Amino acid sequence: QAVVDFEQLGEHAAAFQGHDVGFCCLGTTRAKAGADGFVRVDRDYVAQAAELARAGGCKHFVLQSSRGANAQSRFLYLRVKGEVENLVQAVGFDHCTILRPAVLLCKRQESRPMEWIARQFLGAVAWVFPTANSVPVETVARAMVACVLQPGEKKVKLLENRAIHELGKA
Numbered sequence: 790q791a792v793v794d795f796e797q798l799g800e801h802a803a804a805f806q807g808h809d810v811g812f813c814c815l816g817t818t819r820a821k822a823g824a825d826g827f828v829r830v831d832r833d834y835v836a837q838a839a840e841l842a843r844a845g846g847c848k849h850f851v852l853q854s855s856r857g858a859n860a861q862s863r864f865l866y867l868r869v870k871g872e873v874e875n876l877v878q879a880v881g882f883d884h885c886t887i888l889r890p891a892v893l894l895c896k897r898q899e900s901r902p903m904e905w906i907a908r909q910f911l912g913a914v915a916w917v918f919p920t921a922n923s924v925p926v927e928t929v930a931r932a933m934v935a936c937v938l939q940p941g942e943k944k945v946k947l948l949e950n951r952a953i954h955e956l957g958k959a
Contacts, residue, residue, distance in 0.1 A: 795834045799840065805841040810937050813838060813877075814853040824865060832869045836876040849884040849934050849940060856862050856891045856950055878945055886936045888929060891950040894924040924950055929958035933959055 803882035807941075815838070817830040839850055852874065860871035874887050932953045936946065948956065 792799075798834065798837050802841050802845065805838070805847070807846055807847040808842065809846070809848050811839070811842040811850045812849065812933055817849070828869055831853045832873045832876070835873050836880075838882045839877045839882075843882060845879045848882060849937055850880070850882045850885070851886045851936060852878060852888070853933070854887050854889050856889045858887075858889055861926070882944075883902060884940045884944060884946070886933075886940075886946045886948065888936075888948045888951055888953055889930060890924045890929050891949065892923040893926050893929065894923050908917065924949075924953055924957070929953055930957075931959075932957035 791801070793801040793804055814837055815835050815935070817827055819827045829830065830914040839852075845958065854874050855860060855867065855870045857867045858870035858874055859867050860875055862871060877887070878885055925935060934949065935956045940946075
């Protein structure tokens with residue numbers, strides 16, 4: 790494990806050398822980092838890490854994005870996620886897999902009361918409609934690994950929430 794300073798990411802290029810696969814789940818919230826900080830983390834850091842990984846020999850990059858990602862969206866979160874998807878695809882990996890999960894079901898250390906309420910509701914809905922509006926983070930992680938073990942022929946593969954569920958259970 791290498792600890793890097795994302796503000797000085799270019800100085801840590803050696804940490805990105807010699808890896809066949811790159812996994813990226815980097816992200817923050819607007820509430821935590823402000824609008825500019827959110828863009829810097831979720832778009833700029835991710836794009837720079839992808840570029841360093843490719844320069845270091847990475848052949849398959851796996852990016853966790855978000856349901857509804859769209860570079861043309863009026864909503865900052867969805868627009869930034871769409872922009873970073875485009876930037877990562879443009880890097881030119883042999884394979885690029887982008888996962889677009891719905892609401893992530895996980896336990897967090899920090900307190901987010903409204904998110905907790907939403908997770909409780911979505912967790913209950915998931916009993917009836919398991920792939921509709923949420924996905925456990927463990928399922929996303931398994932899907933990320935599975936897509937590398939079975940890359941397929943496509944250069945770029947987009948996996949929406951239902952496909953994440955299916956691949957994460959395989």
